[in-house]
Amino acid sequence: MNKKLSFLLSILILIGAAMSCNFTQKVRDGKTAFDRKQYAVAAKMLKKEYAKSKTRIEKGKIAFMLAESYKATNQSDAAIDWYEIAFNNQYGIDALKEYAYGLKKAERYEEAIRAFKDLGIEIGSPYEYRREIRACEIASGWKDIKTPEYNITLSDFNSGFADYAPTLYKNNQLVITSDRNSSTGDDTYNWTGNAFSDLFLVDLNTNSVASFSTGINTKDNEGTVAFNQDYSEVIFTRCYGDKREDSHCKLMASKSTGDSWSVPEVLPFVEENVNYGHPSLSKDGNSLYFACQHPDGWGGFDIYEVNRDPSGQWGEPSLMSRSINTPGNEKFPNIDGDTLYFASDFHPGMGGLDIFKTYRLSNGSWSPVYNLKPPINSGSDDFGYVIDYQAKKGADILQVGYFTSTRDQGLGNDDIYRFEKIVPPPAPVEEPKEIVYKMNLDGYVLEKIYEESGNPNSRVLGRKPLDAATVVIRFGNQKKEVTVSDDGYFTLELDEATDYDFVASKEEYLNNRARFSTKGIGKDPNNPEMRYEVEIVLDKIFLDREIRLENIYYDFDEWFIREDAKPTLNELTENLKLNPSIRIQLSSHTDCRGNPRYNEQLSQKRAQSAVDYLISKGIDPVRLEAVGYGENQLEIDCVCTRCTEEEHQANRRTTFKILDKG
Numbered sequence: 001m002n003k004k005l006s007f008l009l010s011i012l013i014l015i016g017a018a019m020s021c022n023f024t025q026k027v028r029d030g031k032t033a034f035d036r037k038q039y040a041v042a043a044k045m046l047k048k049e050y051a052k053s054k055t056r057i058e059k060g061k062i063a064f065m066l067a068e069s070y071k072a073t074n075q076s077d078a079a080i081d082w083y084e085i086a087f088n089n090q091y092g093i094d095a096l097k098e099y100a101y102g103l104k105k106a107e108r109y110e111e112a113i114r115a116f117k118d119l120g121i122e123i124g125s126p127y128e129y130r131r132e133i134r135a136c137e138i139a140s141g142w143k144d145i146k147t148p149e150y151n152i153t154l155s156d157f158n159s160g161f162a163d164y165a166p167t168l169y170k171n172n173q174l175v176i177t178s179d180r181n182s183s184t185g186d187d188t189y190n191w192t193g194n195a196f197s198d199l200f201l202v203d204l205n206t207n208s209v210a211s212f213s214t215g216i217n218t219k220d221n222e223g224t225v226a227f228n229q230d231y232s233e234v235i236f237t238r239c240y241g242d243k244r245e246d247s248h249c250k251l252m253a254s255k256s257t258g259d260s261w262s263v264p265e266v267l268p269f270v271e272e273n274v275n276y277g278h279p280s281l282s283k284d285g286n287s288l289y290f291a292c293q294h295p296d297g298w299g300g301f302d303i304y305e306v307n308r309d310p311s312g313q314w315g316e317p318s319l320m321s322r323s324i325n326t327p328g329n330e331k332f333p334n335i336d337g338d339t340l341y342f343a344s345d346f347h348p349g350m351g352g353l354d355i356f357k358t359y360r361l362s363n364g365s366w367s368p369v370y371n372l373k374p375p376i377n378s379g380s381d382d383f384g385y386v387i388d389y390q391a392k393k394g395a396d397i398l399q400v401g402y403f404t405s406t407r408d409q410g411l412g413n414d415d416i417y418r419f420e421k422i423v424p425p426p427a428p429v430e431e432p433k434e435i436v437y438k439m440n441l442d443g444y445v446l447e448k449i450y451e452e453s454g455n456p457n458s459r460v461l462g463r464k465p466l467d468a469a470t471v472v473i474r475f476g477n478q479k480k481e482v483t484v485s486d487d488g489y490f491t492l493e494l495d496e497a498t499d500y501d502f503v504a505s506k507e508e509y510l511n512n513r514a515r516f517s518t519k520g521i522g523k524d525p526n527n528p529e530m531r532y533e534v535e536i537v538l539d540k541i542f543l544d545r546e547i548r549l550e551n552i553y554y555d556f557d558e559w560f561i562r563e564d565a566k567p568t569l570n571e572l573t574e575n576l577k578l579n580p581s582i583r584i585q586l587s588s589h590t591d592c593r594g595n596p597r598y599n600e601q602l603s604q605k606r607a608q609s610a611v612d613y614l615i616s617k618g619i620d621p622v623r624l625e626a627v628g629y630g631e632n633q634l635e636i637d638c639v640c641t642r643c644t645e646e647e648h649q650a651n652r653r654t655t656f657k658i659l660d661k662g
Contacts, residue, residue, distance in 0.1 A: 027041060027045075029045060029049070030042050030043075030044075030045035030046035030048075030049050030062070030065065031046075031065065033045055034046070034065045034068070034069060037072075039068075039069040039072040039073050040069075040073055042065065042066075042069045043066060043069040043070060043073065046062050046065055046066045046069065047066060049062055050062045050063060050066065056089045056090050057089070057090060059085075059089040060085075060086050060087075060088075060089030060090050060091035060092075060095070061086075061091065063082050063083075063085040063086035063089055063091065063095075064082070064083070064086040064091045064094065064095050066082045066086075067079045067080075067081075067082035067083040067085075067086055067095070067098060068098075070082060071098070071102070074162075074406055074412075074413050074414070076102060076105060076106060076380070076406075077106070079098075079102055080099060080102040080103060080106060083095050083096075083098045083099035083102055084099050087099060093119065093122050093123060093461060096115065096118060096119050096122060097119055099115055100112055100115035100116045100118075100119055100129075100132070101132075103115055104132065104135075104136055104139075104351045104379065105351035105352045105379045105380060105381075106351070106379055107139070107143060107350070107351060107378065107379035109136040109137070109139055109140040109143075110136075110140070112132075112136050113133050113136045113137070116129040116132045116133050116136070117129070117133065123449055123461040123462040124449055124461075124462075124464065125449055125462050125463060125464035125465075127444075127446070127463070127464055127465055127487070127488075128462040128463060128464070134348075135348050135349065138348055139349065139350045139351065139379070142350065142371075142373050142374055142377075143350070143374060145373065145374060147373075147374060147375055148422070149421060149422045149423075149424045150375050150376070150419055150420070150421055150422070151419065151420040151422065152375050152376075152417055152418070152419050153417065153418050153419075154409065154410060154411070154415060154417055154418075155207075155402070155415070155416045155417060155418050156207045157176075157202050157207045157208075157209050157416070158410065158411050158415045158416060159178060159180040159209075159411070160411040160412055160413065161178060161179050161180040161181070161413055162177075162178060162179045162197065162413045162414040163176055163177070163178045163180070163404075163413070163414055163415055163416050164176065164177050164178075164223075164383070164384055164404040164414040164415075164416065165177045165223060165224045165225070165278070165332065165383075165384040165404060166202075166384060166386055166402040166403075166404070166416050167225050167226065167227065167386065168227075168386060168388060168390070169201065169227065169231065170231050172203070172204045172205055172390065173201055173202060173203055173204060174201075174202040174204060174402065175199055175200070175201055175202070175212055175225050175227075176199070176200050176202055176209075176416060177197050177198070177199060177200070177222075177223030177224055177225070178197060178198065178200050178209075179196065179197040179198075180200070180209075182200075182211065183196055183197060183198040183211075183217070184196070184198050184211070184214075184217040184218055184219055196219060196220060196221050197221045197222060197223045198211060198212070198217040198222055198223070199211075199212035199213070199216055199217055199222055199223060199225055199236065200212055204391075212225075213260070213261050215254070215260050215261040215262075215263070215264075216234070216236065216254060216261055216264065218238070220238055220239060220240040220247075221237075221238070221239040221240075221249075222236060222237065222238050222239075223236065223237055223277075224236065224237045224277050224278045224279065224332070225237075225279070226279040226280050226281045226288070227281065228281055228285035229283055229284070229285060231256070232255060232256045233253065233254070233255050233256070233281075233285065234253070234254050234255075234256075234261065235251060235252070235253050235267070235279040235281065235288065236251075236252055236254075236264075236279065237249050237250070237251060237252070237276065237277040237278070237279070238250055238252050238264065248272070248273060248274065248275050249275045249276055249277050250266050250267075250270050250276055251266070251267045251270055251276045251277070251279055251290060252264035252265065252266055252267070253265055253267055267314060268313075268314055269306060269314055269315075269316060269317055271294075273564070274292065274293065274294055274295075275292065275293045275301075276290055276291070276292050277290065277291050277292075277331070278290055278291040278331055278332045278333060280333045280334045280335045281335070282335050283337065285308070286307060286308045287305060287306070287307050287308070287335070288305070288306050288307075288308070288314070289303060289304070289305050289320075289333040289334075289335050289340065290303070290304055290306075290317075290333065291303055291304075291330065291331040291332065291333065292304050292317070294319075295567050296319070297319060297325065298319070298322065298325040298326060298327060299326070299327035299328065300326075300327065300328050300329035300330070300345075300346075301329040301330055301331050302319055302320070302325040302330055303320045303324055303325060303330045303331075303333045303340075303342055304317040304318060304319055304320060305317065305318055305320055306318070320366070320520070321365070321366055321517070321519065321520030321521060322516065322517060322520070322521065322532070323358065323365075323366050323367075323368055323369060323520060323521040323522070324340070324342065324358060324366060324369060326344060326346035326347060327346060328344060328345045328346025328347075329344065329345050329346065329353070330342055330343070330344045330346075331343050331344075331353070331383060332353075332383040332384050332385075334384075334385060334386055336386075336387060338359050338360040339357055339358070339359045339360075340357065340358050340359070340360075340366070341355060341356070341357045341385045341386075342355070342356055342357075342358075343355055343356070343381075343382065343383035343384070343385075344356055344369075347369055347371065348371065349371060349377065350373075350374070350377045350378055350379045350382075351378070351379030351380065352379065352380055352381040352382070352406070353381040353382055353383045354371055354372070354377040354382055355371075355372045355376055355377055355382050355383060355385045355403060356369040356370060356371055356372065357369070357370050357372065358370070360522075361522035361523070363522070364520075365497075365519070365520045365521060365522040366520055366521070366522055367522045367523070367524045368521065368522070368524045368527050368530050370524075370526070370527075372385070375419075376403060376419065378405060378407045379407075380405055380406040380407040380408070381404075381405065381406045381414075382403060382404070382405045382406075382407075383403070383404050383405075384402075384403055384404035384416075385401065385402075385403040386401055386402055386403070387399055387400070387401040388400045388401050388402065393420070396422055396423050397420050397421070397422055397423075398421045398422065398423055399419075399420070399421040400418070400419070400420055400421075401418070401419055401421075402416055402417065402418055402419070403416070403417055403419065404416055404417070405417055435525050435528050436528060436529075437523050437528045437529070438493065438528065438529045438530070439493070439494040439495075439496075439518060439521070439529075439530050439531075439532065440491060440492070440493055440494065440529070440530070440531050440532070441491065441492045441493075441494050441500075441516060441531075441532045441533070441534060442489065442491055442531060442532070442533045442534075443471065443484075443489070443490045443491065443492065443502065443514075443533075443534050443535075443536070444465060444484075444487075444488045444489055444490075444533070444534075444535045444536070445465070445466045445469040445471065445484045445488040445490075445504045445506075445536050445537075445538060446463035446464060446465055446466055446488055446535055446536070446537045446538070447463065447464060447466040447509070447537065447538055447539075447540060448460045448462075448463055448537060448539065448540075449461045449462045449463060449464055454542075456539070456540070456542050456545065456547050457546075457547060457548050463535070463537055465484075465486075465487045465488030465489070466484075466488050466506060466509070466538055467484065467485070467486045467487070467488060468483065468484070468506060469483070469484050469488065469504050469505065469506040469509075469538065470482070470483055470484075470504065470505050470506065471483075471484060471490055471502055471503070471504045471505075471536070472502070472503045472504075472505075473492065473500060473501070473502055474500070474501045474503075475495070475498050475499065475500045475501070476495070476498060480492075484504075494516075494518050494532070495518065496518055496521075497518060497519050498517070498518050498519070499515070499516075499517045499519065500515065500516045500517065500518075501513065501515055502514045502515070502516070502534060502536060503578065504536040504538055505538075506538060508540065508541055509538040509539065509540055509541060510538060510539045510540075510541060510575060510578070510579050510582075511538070511578040511579050512536050512537060512538050512539070512575075512578065513536070513574070513578055514534045514535065514536045516532065516534050541582075541658055541661055542657075542658070543657075543658055543659075543661065544657055544658070544659065545657055545658075546587065546655040546656070546657045547655060547656055547657060548653050548654075548655050549568050549569075549572065549653075549654045549655060549656060550568060551564060551565060551567070551568050552565045552568055552569070552610070552653075552654035553565060554606055557602070559602065559605035559606040559608075559609045560609060561609050561610065561613050566613075569610060569613050569614065569617075570617070572614065572656065573614055573617040573618075573619060576614065576619050576623065577618070577619070580662075581661065581662025582623070582658050582660065582661050582662055583622075583623045583624075583625070583658070583659045583660040583662070584623065584624060584625070584656050584657065584658055584659060585624075585625040585626075585627055585656065585657050585659050586607050586610045586611050586614075586624065586625070586626050586627070586654070586655075586656050587603075587607055587626075587627045587628070587629055587654070587655045587656070587657070588603040588604070588606040588607040588610070588627075588628050588629070588653075588654050588655075589603060589629050589630070589631070589633060589634075589635070589651060589652065589653050589654075589655070590602065590603050590630050590631050590651070590652055591631065591634075591640075591643070591647075591648040591649075591651040591652050592631045592634060592638075592640035592643065592648075592651065593640060593648065594631075596630055596631055596632075597630075599630035599631050600628055600629070600630030600631075600632070601628070601630075602628070602630070603628030603629055603630045604626065604627070604628025605628065606628065606654070607626035607627055607628045607654070608626040608628075610626070610654060611624045611625075611626040625659065631651070634651050635650050635651050635653065636650050636651055
């Protein structure tokens, strides 16, 4: 899991990639601290090391690690400065990219637009960042909107540490997540330099803060909580793992037993090696909404719904519709009657996470999402929105509630803000107009831009439009074929409640597919015309060129296909079915250690296991060839006794190459 995104969302959900044994382990240099995700430790060391560095290349590398460390610890201004320093010291486009996104989050939109344009020029594709440029233009206009109907104040119970995700509790109290010093345990979480996070109880009458429950809080990270209507059940997130494994965040449940809580248990649908968080229960307690970074989702974190049957058993979670989930991150859902509030960093917004709302329509679908805009949203991360219906309010106040933000007006980290929504002035009465609803889809066919032109194993810098491709569109019982324009573009007017399947093709490229569904997308009279987007990326055919298959690993001295390798092989299966004329070779390579003959035999067994897996998925054996090379074709030809573990890992690889394109 990519933890660089995590702290800005919540400390909890993003500890998935940090090794438990690394939280408190001492280090001697900044790079080691950075590699171990001890960002608070790394920043202090790296700053001293930067001052001593002698070359621009060295300065650029250190500056980028410094910027990443400041970003991970929520020090946005410092991160922006160091990204710029890194780019100016030849670090490359990664620094320019993070610099552009940092400017956007800082609401420096004009500067961000220039940086995104420069970034497009650097990678050779203005297309790649057109969406971010447009988002900056929209956000700049939103920033100027006057909103006298809102009063926003910083809550007095904030600590200067990370305080976030407020949840309503009985007796005029809130339960929040915080990593303040009074958290359980004595260890320091070296990612942040603070304590591990716990749940805390806030008395809104006095603003006093106390630990929520010793039965819930542990030395691990706990947080983001939901209660049923009578507060007899709690569902929360806990992140933990064996010291030899990555930590992952799970959804836990506990029931009240008098003044205490039962031993928490993991919810039955939670899968291993998948991160879960941010639970929210419906009023009747039978529907649970949560965020999850699942490989079968739309991308990043998505919001799921799961229902409980009359016997109290949870069913299987279902992914919410494309009107809500995107290729980005959707998090912190809060179900409030028929309205769902959530945060997203992909729907058009101000910069980082923005708060959106949607509501369930009479047919069960969800309305198009609506951005709450300023002053609720800002360029910073805004999330964890909740309305307090029990709050005392004057006659001119419509709503009182809370949300979390990393904006500069706070105490320097995630802070909880209180909002009051005031009765607005009467709006002028307009003649009703006939509403014509329309859904349009903008499609783009693209190809990858490689860091090394013509090398499919080099890093992908971005995508650029691919002209003259053909797209076959199937929906219902219909079929439509279009040829894209010079900028890879096609458009389609969508029908309601319909599944669409797109297959794009072009000579000398592998066919690829994309899907889109209007099922679950409702109508919003405030937004009668909606536009959606789909991208189809075609891979160029490199005949007789080995291409590395990522995430194909084997246990020591074994050759069976592990569970974590199956998604990659499933994707290869899909590619073979979309391209029925190609024939491929699957190859396995070992590192240089061990007996050469044994390595060759072991690699042959591993390659054959991968081929057998593809055959089990319906691929004709005639199209497949297995070859084990052992240590005969090292990718990195280092002296074996001096190879680093990273070099050994690079040599232990599974590859495929196209032998015949048909």
